[in-house]
Amino acid sequence: MITDFFEYFRALSARKRAEPSDDLASLIANAQIDGQPISDLEAMSYYIIVATAGHDTTSSSTAGAFWALAENPGELAKLKADPSLIPSLVEESIRWTTPVKTFMRTATADVHFADRHVKKGDWLMLCYASGNRDEAVFEDPFQFRVDRKPNKQLAFGYGAHVCLGQHLARMEMRILWEELIPRLNNLELAGEPAMSEAVFVNGPKRLPVRFEMA
Ligand code: HEM
Secondary structure (H helix, E strand, O other): HHHHHHHHHHHHHHHHOOOOOOOHHHHEEEEOOOOEOOOOOHHHHHHHHHHHHHOOOHHHHHHHHHHHHHHHHHHHHHHHHHHHHHHHHHHHHHHHHEEEEEEEEEOOEEEEOOEEOOOOOOEEEEEHHHHHOOOOOOOOOOOOOOOOOOOOOOOOOOOOOOOHHHHHHHHHHHHHHHHHHHEEEEEEOOOEEEEEEOOEEEOOOEEOOEEOOO
């Protein structure tokens, strides 16, 4: 529950104001803008995004790739034959799964785009999953291709708030696959997979697989 996060981080914040140390929690607790402490809501928002943003996102992208590889043995064979494709697999698995579905933006100016008028102040829902299946940008967007090139996936967002952890996410996933692919002899589904039912961040909830390791 989000309220549990608030409770936990309020206590942490109070502790780090009383006794600051050389860490990120103290930096957030004591942050100021124009000489004024940042608001409680801003501080809590920083704590919560730093603590949660890297969990279901990277695990969902990894599980999404497992699912896709189990259904596409030819793609696994490509990776085993040429492990230099692993960074490309990482990019494709993030596009394929797009774990963060949406964010909102408020237009700061009137814009005419793709036959639509957006007025200053309008709310816009950014649908990352839709953008990542855009047939005007991606060839055969509904196919999982470990060697997709170019791959201008948008799952990390864009602009001032683009994902702060994107390089860490890519590195974590690359290392996992570098260790796993050479040992993974085969992989197949061993039951019916299912996605989690969520509108903000989602990914595979259940993924029964059968595999053999070298
Ligand atoms: C595949 C993995 C990940 C995906 C798909 C993802 C996706 C996103 C998206 C869509 C945003 C919002 C971008 C926007 O508003 O334009 C975001 C923001 C953010 N992400 Fe990630 N993320 C991932 C992994 C991580 C990791 C590993 C961390 C840190 C450990 C992280 C930390 C953050 C933070 C701090 C923000 C807020 C940045 C800001 O508002 O300035 N993310 N991420």
